[in-house]
Amino acid sequence: MMRICKIPHSAPRLAVVAFAALGLAGCYDNGGDPKIQIGANPELPPLQQYLVPPIRIAKVVPWGQETPTVPQGLQVHALANGFEHPRSLYVLPNGDVLVVEGNGPEAPIHRPKDLVTGWVQWFAGAKGKGGNRITLLRDTNGDGIPDVRSVFLDHLNSPFGVALVGQDFYVANTDAIVRYPYQEGQTSITALGTKLTDLPGGPIDHHWTKSLLASPDGSKLYVGVGSNSNITENGIQAEYERAAVWEVDRASGAHRIFGSGLRNPTGLAWEPETRKLWAVVNERDEIGPDLVPDYLTSVRDGGFYGWPYSYYGQHLDPRVQPQRPDLVATAIAPDYALSSHVAPLGVVMYTGTDLPASYRGGAFVSEHGSWDRSPLNGYKVVFVPFSGGRPSGQAQDIVTGFLDANNQARGRPVGLAVDRSGGLLIADDLANVVWRVSSKGSKPQPDSAESK
């Protein structure tokens, strides 16, 4: 584990005096108890500005023979491993599991700071080569270990979200949604894709993942498009149609902004009771260990959720100029805070039957884990209970152990999916594994080329 303090140890005394004189001295405050920032009304401390933003990265160690930890009554095993940066998961109607392997495009160096950022990401193991492909897994004998494994689609461009509507399979690359013809039972697609629409991509492409979700009737695709910066440091022009959820018409490819001010909406899901759209969103950095809490929220049609001008309603961010009081006045506070810097990258509403009934109707959220907060936060999969279409209680830790006892990272959870037997699948992009969580003693049903 590594920490960088505000003032380097070797700083000359004169510099220390200068720091102090400017009222900027003092080492980092540690983050508080994340529990007070979970739920509908998170405590929001005053914001801080730094000379060197806090960086705390967990050292990477292998899992060895160990696995993540689950509560009593559940079991977990590695479904498959050996992927190239698996980021998201999708289950086809016949039970085949798709593993989307990708990483961000090379970031341009615009400021001296970008040089440091690249090094920090490398140290955290976030620079792993992305496969730019989708791998298909099929378990034909129901032993929980896939016996068919094939490259489903290759030569993609930083893919993340995928969705199947009828016989149209959509891939959200970082710069476009591409449609491919799919026949049930197919283990690889060789047909050329057809572009449905461009998406905001490079050359900056700060938040590169594009999450994807089809509407229940299949007429629309919803796309989570992240901001092009932490807090508009690349200029407001670079944010055109970003930090938003797009609604794309599947027939024409035309799009409109469905929800905005959502800094990085990395996961989308339909709430099963009210059929409303929900998203997990990564909030801004560098204003303190407890600011700003990442969140899970319903996304209202036309709703504005603050970024970049404000957070949690009307809390202004002084780093954004010129401000937009007209927009801030309309900013909606998100529904459910997950606490700060946990980096939620996946969400799935559980409607399966394998896991205990208490999980039905609630949301599993994967928290990739913090890199700019001490103590570390996230690095687990949590469950948020729902009732009446709204979160109805404290989030519970469900899958933990991604950090070992010494706070070293063995894995980092990203994409979630529920397989046909009701097992919870978790992509781990650090260990390049897909984990499967199920009820103790339960057996997955075998997959075949046809859906049953």
Next chain:
Amino acid sequence: MTAHNLSRNAPDRMDLRFSGEPIHPILVSFPIAYFTAAFVTDLAYWRTAAVLWETFSDWLITAGLVMAGFAVIAFVVDLLRGKRSHTLAWPHAVGYALAVLLSLLNAFVHSRDGYTAVVPTGLTLSGAVVVILLITGWAGRALIARRREGADL
């Protein structure tokens, strides 16, 4: 013909030279120019909030610090060779050291994201550095003038 023979003033000016010119003063002019330019681009960012100007400031301050590092190396080499100590202009040394330290601090302030990378702390530091450089330049010139008049320092 060696580089030393090219020196115009022998024998007490045997510091590091490039094409007959002493290297240290050449290097010193780079951070002075860069830090001053950074103040101008900071002013532009303050007035326009156009991120282009902030990016200029970031690189100018960083480049100024790099060139100041080379200038310090040349200065130390000259000191070690025992060729500079009695001609050392102390107001220069102290002024430049302060300007470089404040600029180092300023580089960290400028590494913030968004408007507060410049306004108000970054802009203030850039301005303070320019003031220090002006005073240092004036004091250095006054010192040289007094030496020429034969003042014993």
